[in-house]
Amino acid sequence: MDRRLSDDENGARDVSQSPTTEPKQDIDTVKPEADEGIVTGPAVPAQASTEQLNALTHRLLGPSLTKSGQEGVSQDNVSQVILDASKGSKFYEREAALAAGLATRVAALQTRKAKLEAQDLRVHLRNADAFLASLESSRDLSRIIVHLDCDAFYAAVAALKDPTLKGIPFAVGGSVLSTCSYEARKFGVRSAMPAFVARKLCPELKLVDQDFPSYIAKAGEIRAILQTYDPNFQPAGLDESYLDLTAYCQDNDISASDAVSKLRTEVREKCGITISAGIAATAPLAKIAGNVNKPDGQFEIPSTREAVMAYMADLSVRKVAGIGRVLQCELDAVGIRVCADIYPQRALLVPLFGDKTAKFLLTSYLGIGRTRIAPSDGRDRKSVGTEGTFADLAGAQALRTKLRQTAEALEEDMKQAGVKGRTVVLKVKLHTFEVLTRQVGTHIPVWTKDDIYRISLPMLERLEKEIPGLKIRLLGLRCTHLVEAKLSVDKNFFGAAKAPNTEERFCVCQDDQILAPAVPPPERASAHRAEGSRSGVPVDEDGWEIWPEAEFEAAAEQERKEEFEELLKLSQELEERHDQDNGAKAPLESSRSTSPADDVESWACPICNRPQPADERALNEHIDLCLSRETIREVVRSVPENKAPAKLEKPTLPSKQVPRKRARPRGGGSISKSNHEQSNAKRRAFFS
DNA sequence: ATACATACC
């Protein structure tokens, strides 16, 4: 599915009331579930085509139904127009196929649910309750987190440049709209809508092109202001940011809501952009709150446990960032429509939706989430890719040309990002809109167009073979498993901007050998030659020459490095947990048996089962590393929260432990005291 | 590890 638990958001938004404090009805007009209720009827097992049509309509309506500006728009009429516009197209057929797949999954979910309910669910129930309790004990209500979102940002910037756009329905984008003015939204026009559909809804709709330089410039102006409120704020795209105003409010003796009013006024007056803001104790809650009084408004979710729980209770799960149309549908099928519905189903969540999604849902139910705001350090990018849509394309030559162009574009992006990749992914969208991907790993990180092309061509050939007459409307390439490019020959030490053409660059990617087989035989190492001529001696990232015999070592070194990094990451995770930053990382289940295999006959690591160099010393080293890694994993698994061991040492055999938490929430209310110490601040917040 | 699907801006 998608990110959900990850590190990011999760929360909800919209209506609802909080007993203890204010939030009553919001301006967002619509009722909690009313605004994006599942069109599909609840629990009936796949009821013929009416239901499927409804599900399809739901899909076609697009992802932005939750967005503001749709109040008072006749959704029935809009749906009809969209349906009419789409019917019979390939796009429509593809959507219908996806909708059918969803219907199947939903039916399966319901079957599985019925089966589960006849079983003994005590273990799952206990696990869920333990997880909830550990989350609860990590709740931190002490921060003032603000989410800012510029209203129709691209459109607003466009209107600043061209005042004749003010007050009229217009949209930014090409064949698909990026965003549109609020006047346009009154017609049912939305972002992500194809332009031709938008025109049917609003014939006078004016279209303007995107202008990224302007957006970037304006975003810069705004950020300069935000910085004075929180120097450590976190941009989230061009038009959104998270701030932690705890210090600002304290230092200036000002309330959160006054501070945010002031900030919004300042941005409006200095930049001409209106902003909507959400104020809450966590990032996901702030994001939800920000959608309440949009546009040009703000909303605060009070930072008491009661207010948060009450707010979440009536909230449509769809309002939670990370729950999209599909998961909403699946949840609906098991009786979960608002966040309060999550609790009674808690024992079923893991078996029905998997571990991550289950944790995510429980976290959302409690209204718990990230409280630490920090700009991304730029090193966290995980992939770089490029793709393009074009008129249907077929034929070996045309496809290769397109592939080469794409590889060239990707090289540019890789250069820009300063990274190389160890995996290349080819993506293709057939003329039918079906999407296919193929990927391969490489031993040596790549980034040049030639390497990328050579690696991706066999994937394309594979597709051509699988699908005779391959006809596509999109082709994309992406590199993952990124490695920092550091200093390399092209950015050489002497500043001579010489960009060696790939021919003279070291490239293991000349033949089939580049492709990392699933299980590379260790002997293969010295088998192939770097074909670098004298003038093109192989060079590694640091500018050192690589001798052919060293290739395997380089790859092995890379692997060791990564393993070490994983170790590091795991240790950090422990620390984080210790910080109680985000209880969502606590284990829900301590299952997973990891008894090392006894069988070491080949050169495969008995722990991770990955092939290892045919070198006893190296193998032993690897096994040690693997064991310690496994140990850390176990510790991470078995220490729900602030009990991280002060120090990790000598690898020991993995030992299994069971979460110790026993505290359980009572009917979504308070929980019994945990036997863990908590900081006073948190304790106070929690029991306030 | 690979493929596919979902999600968000």
Add this chain to the structure above:
DNA sequence: GACTGGTATGTAT
């Protein structure tokens, strides 16, 4: 007639 692009991530296999 016409339905994006970039990145992340969850799940199944």
